Amino acid sequence: MTQTPDTETKILEAAYEVFIENGFDGTRMQQIADKAGINKALLHYYFRSKQLLFNKIFVNAISKFIPNLISIFMNSELSFFDKIRQFTYQYIDILSKEPFIPIFVLSELSRNQNNLLDNFSKTLGQPVKIVKETIKEELQNEYEKGNIIKIDIESFMINMLSLCIFPFVAKPIIKIAIFNMNEEAYDKFIEKRKKEVGEFIINSIKTK
């Protein structure tokens, strides 16, 4: 069933792990070669340069950082509050399976070398724009129906993303410095947030 993957795949898998753990500057081509079980020369044979290999990995990481959860907000079967519940639950669930993606993506983007942001916009600009418009309308509708208070689309989206993503970005601080948690306690904390964050957001915008 599970046959040995071809060399290109082995390289990509190894590169993914090493880059995400160490970042672009902290990664050595030798590390990737070792982890893939090949030699450095082959890396260059397949991907020409460190930068090009990194770019492949980064595009992949972005798609995990902003996964395809857009459909949730497009699903007209659901109430607005249920959309919030589902989105936060599923997003935190996805991130919890690859908890280092957020800090990796955000930290590389903030270095702003090359054209990482262009990649980002190219891949996700359009879908993000559509969700934004959809949610904006929905916020307006719910406000007019008297269900929620007035809130900007920008504030709403950033608040929701903050509450989902930040606990992963700040994992080391949360675990050690703030709450003195072990890995198990941290996992429980995240697990609890899957249900909690949605309710927190709903409470904050619901009319009394």
Next chain:
Amino acid sequence: MTQTPDTETKILEAAYEVFIENGFDGTRMQQIADKAGINKALLHYYFRSKQLLFNKIFVNAISKFIPNLISIFMNSELSFFDKIRQFTYQYIDILSKEPFIPIFVLSELSRNQNNLLDNFSKTLGQPVKIVKETIKEELQNEYEKGNIIKIDIESFMINMLSLCIFPFVAKPIIKIAIFNMNEEAYDKFIEKRKKEVGEFIINSIKTK
């Protein structure tokens, strides 16, 4: 009035800028020397190694990342809700003056080289513990008085920190990929959050 700072100060100031912009791995000692207007050898004369110089900078950065806002939650003159308002306002205000501190600190901590986290705990473990206990009591009090819903200290603190810090960590994405803001629009967005975040949190925990 403004006299030329001594060499050690010039080095520290230059190192601060370069490290925060590029991270440990992305920084070259030559860059620091150039920015400080001296040569590389002097860096080693004053600080022995890149790692030791970095550690000095990092401790400084941490103190800006978790500034002394503890007093706000200790101030018994203020109502609990006003403490939330003041803390969020002032924290966002401080971060907005050094917006790259959060991503720098969090990204270096997540690499987890050396003993950065130990530094962190040593510097801030005790004060953080005290605030945590103080807020915990206050949450309990307000709950018993029927003013707020039941919420864990962990959830409450992380929610508050998420909403304050994340917009800085994710600045490039927010600006370009999500909202297509220019620098001015982003600044306005942050300015607005200073007042907004407190109300958002209060709404989310206030009993109806």
Next chain:
DNA sequence: GTCTATAATGTGATAGAC
């Protein structure tokens, strides 16, 4: 204290045999 020169090593990338 500050400089120039250089050691010692690391690192991305390529040449060329198989």
Next chain:
DNA sequence: GTCTATCACATTATAGAC
């Protein structure tokens, strides 16, 4: 496609003159 050997250069760190 895959390997070994090696180039070319960058980078931390030190030696030693002034």
